[in-house]
Amino acid sequence: MKNIAFLFLVLLAPIFSFGQLQSPDAYLGYTLGTKFTRHHQVVEYFRHVAASSDQVVLDPYGETYEGRLLQLAYVSSPQNIARLEELRLGHLKNTGLVEGTPNDDIAVVWLSFNVHGNESSSTEAAMKTIHSLITEHQDWLENTVVIIDPCINPDGRDRYVNWYKQNRSLPYDPNPMAREHNELWQSGRTNHYIFDLNRDWAWASQVESQQRIQKYNRWLPHVHVDFHEQGINEPYYFAPAAKPLHEIITPFQMEFQDWLAKNHARYFDKNGWFYFTKERFDLLYPSYGDTYPTYLGAIGMTYEQAGNGRAGLGIDNDEGIELTLIDRIAHHHTTALSTVETASNNKTALNTNFQKYFADSKRKYQSYILTGSAGKIPPNTLRIPQRHTANQGL
Numbered sequence: 001m002k003n004i005a006f007l008f009l010v011l012l013a014p015i016f017s018f019g020q021l022q023s024p025d026a027y028l029g030y031t032l033g034t035k036f037t038r039h040h041q042v043v044e045y046f047r048h049v050a051a052s053s054d055q056v057v058l059d060p061y062g063e064t065y066e067g068r069l070l071q072l073a074y075v076s077s078p079q080n081i082a083r084l085e086e087l088r089l090g091h092l093k094n095t096g097l098v099e100g101t102p103n104d105d106i107a108v109v110w111l112s113f114n115v116h117g118n119e120s121s122s123t124e125a126a127m128k129t130i131h132s133l134i135t136e137h138q139d140w141l142e143n144t145v146v147i148i149d150p151c152i153n154p155d156g157r158d159r160y161v162n163w164y165k166q167n168r169s170l171p172y173d174p175n176p177m178a179r180e181h182n183e184l185w186q187s188g189r190t191n192h193y194i195f196d197l198n199r200d201w202a203w204a205s206q207v208e209s210q211q212r213i214q215k216y217n218r219w220l221p222h223v224h225v226d227f228h229e230q231g232i233n234e235p236y237y238f239a240p241a242a243k244p245l246h247e248i249i250t251p252f253q254m255e256f257q258d259w260l261a262k263n264h265a266r267y268f269d270k271n272g273w274f275y276f277t278k279e280r281f282d283l284l285y286p287s288y289g290d291t292y293p294t295y296l297g298a299i300g301m302t303y304e305q306a307g308n309g310r311a312g313l314g315i316d317n318d319e320g321i322e323l324t325l326i327d328r329i330a331h332h333h334t335t336a337l338s339t340v341e342t343a344s345n346n347k348t349a350l351n352t353n354f355q356k357y358f359a360d361s362k363r364k365y366q367s368y369i370l371t372g373s374a375g376k377i378p379p380n381t382l383r384i385p386q387r388h389t390a391n392q393g394l
Contacts, residue, residue, distance in 0.1 A: 033326030062211030065192035068154035104351035117156020118188035118309030119229035121328035126150035160188025201292035226289030235274035237304035
């Protein structure tokens with residue numbers, strides 16, 4: 001019933017009258033990066049965008065343990081939004097999960113923000129990204145469906161944001177020894193049950209993962225990015241990932257990471273921003289937000305911005321250079337847009353190689369079946385059937 005209602009809204013979206021779209025700054029009443037935005041404000045902004053544009057449809061997919069909303073935003077051209085379910089099924093024909101001729105004229109990009117709650121710049125960047133896509137980059141959306149999850153871990157995010165607002169100085173103090181840069185236990189990194197959701201993609205032990213993965217497996221995007229933060233002294237990290245690589249990862253998956261990196265570097269070089277690749281962040285453990293998608297045929301990646309739970313609104317690093325939340329938002333916003341741009345410009349290669357990934361019959365194992373206690377097996381474990389086996393439940 002929920003799926004029918006969602007499809008009904010998608011089909012009717014073009015005939016609704018839309019209001020005046022506001023930027024995040026105008027809607028929230030402050031410049032992004034000068035304050036932290038609580039989760040309910042993010043939810044309200046995405047609802048505003050959907051109500052003001054025929055290029056966005058929201059898909060609430062569940063709640064956290066503490067009752068905060070989890071939702072996706074589908075962003076594309078008005079024509080694509082009007083036939084979103086058709087595009088989804090056409091895309092799944094690339095995998096063999098749905099029978100029929102594959103639809104190869106659309107790229108599907110999924111952007112996941114704020115899986116670690118105190119790596120807080122990415123949710124702020126998510127608001128800026130959705131606004132930029134529909135106001136400045138409509139050409140990319142003609143052949144691309146962008147799926148945005150603005151906050152994977154709302155409970156952890158609000159735990160951090162509330163702590164920071166209670167402990168910061170006015171104005172903020174960039175001294176690393178200041179109280180506002182030394183978060184206490186329980187930090188905002190984890191969810192309600194102090195579980196790291198970036199270790200839970202494959203095992204789905206937490207309610208956030210269980211609900212999200214149901215949606216992910218219904219789309220199986222070409223490209224998936226997991227936005228993170230690391231130590232305050234690090235330059236920005238983007239793929240290619242570190243070696244060694246698992247044998248199931250294809251040459252094209254790594255080649256496309258190179259294409260993305262070159263496009264990111266073009267923007268970072270123009271702005272004089274430091275970055276690095278390949279030195280660490282591997283693709284071996286199957287339950288990260290970069291590896292789980294990679295093993296399902298996607299170009300799966302983590303992007304890492306300096307900051308983490310220490311940076312607050314601004315902090316001096318060991319070189320005496322101040323790292324601000326405004327800086328951190330700008331970097332994540334730039335790689336998010338660059339990712340969509342690269343996917344849009346290479347949608348044919350993405351579709352061709354996505355089909356090849358699932359058509360490969362040389363793998364020793366095509367699927368895995370978990371057995372044992374029902375209470376210990378993830379309830380939404382994905383089983384990939386042989387190619388050309390229909391799955392009517394998708």
